[in-house]
Amino acid sequence: MSDSNQPLKLSVIGCGYLGAVHAASMAELGHEVVGIEVDVEKAEALAAGRVPFFEPGFSELLRRSLDSGRLTFSSDITAARGAAVHFLCVGTPQRRGEYAADLTYVESATAALLDVLGPGELVAGKSTVPVGTAARLAELVAERVPDAVLAWNPEFLREGFAVQDTLHPDRLVYGIPDGAAGEWAADRLDRVYARIVAEDTPKVVTDYATAEMVKTAANSFLATKISFINAMAELCEATGADVKQLADAIGHDDRIGRKFLNAGLGFGGGCLPKDIRAFMARAGELGADQALTFLREVDNINMRRRIRMVELARQVCDDSLLGKRIAVLGAAFKPDSDDIRDSPALNVAAQLQLQGATVRVTDPQAGDNVRKHWSQLDFVETPEEAAENADAVLLLTEWKLYKQLDPAAFGRHVRTRRVLDGRNALDRETWEAAGWTYRALGRRNV
Template identity: 55%
Template sequence: MKLTVIGCGYLGATHAACMAELGHDVLGMDSDTDKVHVLNSGKAPFFERDLDGLLAKHTASGRLKFTASYAEAAHFADLHFIGVGTPQTPGEDTYDLTHLYSAVRQLAPRLTSPAVVAVKSTVPVGTAPRVAEILHEFAPAGDRVEVAWNPEFLRESFAIEDTLRPDRLVLGFQAENTWAEAMLRQCFEKIIEAGAPTIVTDWATAELAKGAANSFLATKISFINAMAEICEKSYADVHQLAEILGHDPRIGRSGMRPGLGFGGGCLPKDIRGFITQASKLGAEAATGILREADAVNTRRREAVVNLAREHLDGDLTGKRITIWGAAFKPNTDDIRDSPALAVARKLHESGATVTVTDPKALDNARKTHPELDYIEDPIAAVQDADLLLHVTEWAEFGHIDPHRLAHRTAQTLVIDCRGTLNPDTWRQAGWTYRVLGRP
């Protein structure tokens, strides 16, 4: 098939490369000409594991190209995926749909023949009818332009795997057995034939799917971190508690990792957007558990600062603190709502001198937090430190021998905010080792 992907940020660029991998001819479209130039060179303007290789493979073969022209995109194909960003509105807990509606309005006048517009962006329920209204009003093809909803469920650092081998495929349509459904089934034929569960549903259910999924995942993470708060008061071990709970097949161990909590561009935004939209629909009472999940997540960041203060004689002023990690999770350079940088900022505001290191995210961190110090080498970063915080669980950090660090620091004190370092190894090397949720 020939298809376009409009909006080539994290979601769109990944989707475009993976659709080319499935054998389609793909034209990615983005209004940022610098981004288009980078993508056409076979590279991504952000870090996602294995994506550069996929982009290089298919831009070289000619199967994948990128443009900044809506006219070229409209002429290229009659199946158009929209994957523009829908970030949290500044100062509010709602989705900012500016980029989505702008993309639809610019594409619509150029659709002169029947087409399918499949939206992948995460939105509040009720957005699909408005998208259809704009398309039918401004597209010369009118109601021959069909709207589909195809939510994404990508995990950063696993985005290619999640696109090519998804754990479910959701297709939302206004009516049954439409041309749009036939088009998307053809597009995803290899994925469907490989056994991916395929759920065909209505617009509203498909719109709710991503927000509901992320709200549940956020709640699961916050549940075990709420248990960590209790463990810290009762001298119990939350990591062993999580293992005990995880053996119950109704609960499961996946995703229930105690520590500093969640961040990134999806879970925080989606749980807050889900709460706001439910309130607007008159279902505010149903969101109480989600509000507490969000509150627990925020408290974990405060808990780290308080634990640091406790071990540094009750005062952070003038203390030198090294933070291993800036990205919100390992194997990405994404710093959106990063717990690591939130903690770094709070420590800095409390008077500490904070040095941050990260394998991939330092350039992004410098732009948003110039008040912090940055060093690329995690070993050099601990020089003269009073405290080391392990905040993003990069594999590189776990492989560092703590014996190599002890002579560099002012104090051999480490707080493992993710619980992934080996406590015996660190203690045997002479370090005072603390972890959230453990005595």
């Protein structure tokens, strides 16, 4: 086996959220890394230590990696020449008007890389792709550079924990070809992740198809668990049961567990929604669509949560939103992120506004993105500004800042003390003791 203590030269193709974090993390592990980003402004910003997104701990990691001299960025693919491993980290968004994944960026990045790929080098895909993609790309690599090898090494980053998840992952997955080429690819990846492997991190070495499916299967399971408890919330509202107590009770069963059983507004972001839809689309292409028909209802339940939150807001505002002032706390799809892609909070805010409410949105980190992409919404900097003379306050992203609000002091800003807890994140008793009317999805109406 090769000397795992020797650092390698690596390239990371695509320096968006995934690629930028991966590049800086690999430099932190001691490797010489060049990040390739076709967006010249983004490449220059990263090279100067300016982070184009919010992720806890990443700014410090980026600066440390740049200062070490081990990390550089370029918009020129030729800078990747000679790297021992090339990581493909480009996006796979949902294809416009379809459920299927758009592989345009993966295909163009691969085509560009083939022009500089050399013998004895490894291409390692990290993007989330439909099953069958790796085998097809491996054929392209073999045709152009017979002595190069392709592996699939999916990522499992959680926004808000991306640095931790890269440097100390809960598992490593290698999708490799059969035979000696696969053994060599696994050895090369072990050298890349030597410090992680030394921590006895669980490792699954498998075929291309399984490695591709691990990420989409994991996301589908998590989405199903979230939609399951939200379906239970619908039943709780119909029966007078309390979904939080229900989740606590079933969560004590270690076969089920309590994680991801927080009923509320549902999931969003750039991964779960598009990944489960792409999974369904690919199953249909393979003639196995019946195996994933349940994911369509998972998606439907998730979207219904947004509609229900708007209905609940109308109910507490005396059955009319016309002319009502609504404060929306949270714009990012989850806390500790500035990502507003498919944000349930913004979807609800926009619907409230369309139905005649005056809506003010606030978020600790997503302000720039809201102003750029949701300019029709009135964005303010603080929860107090958003709540000024409000007829109702909606907590739609469970930032720690909002969970720690003093309901008595906060109540002095509103017109009427009504709070809708879209994430079941607030202490109900504390808010009610401060004179607030408290409502939440799936919770008993006291």
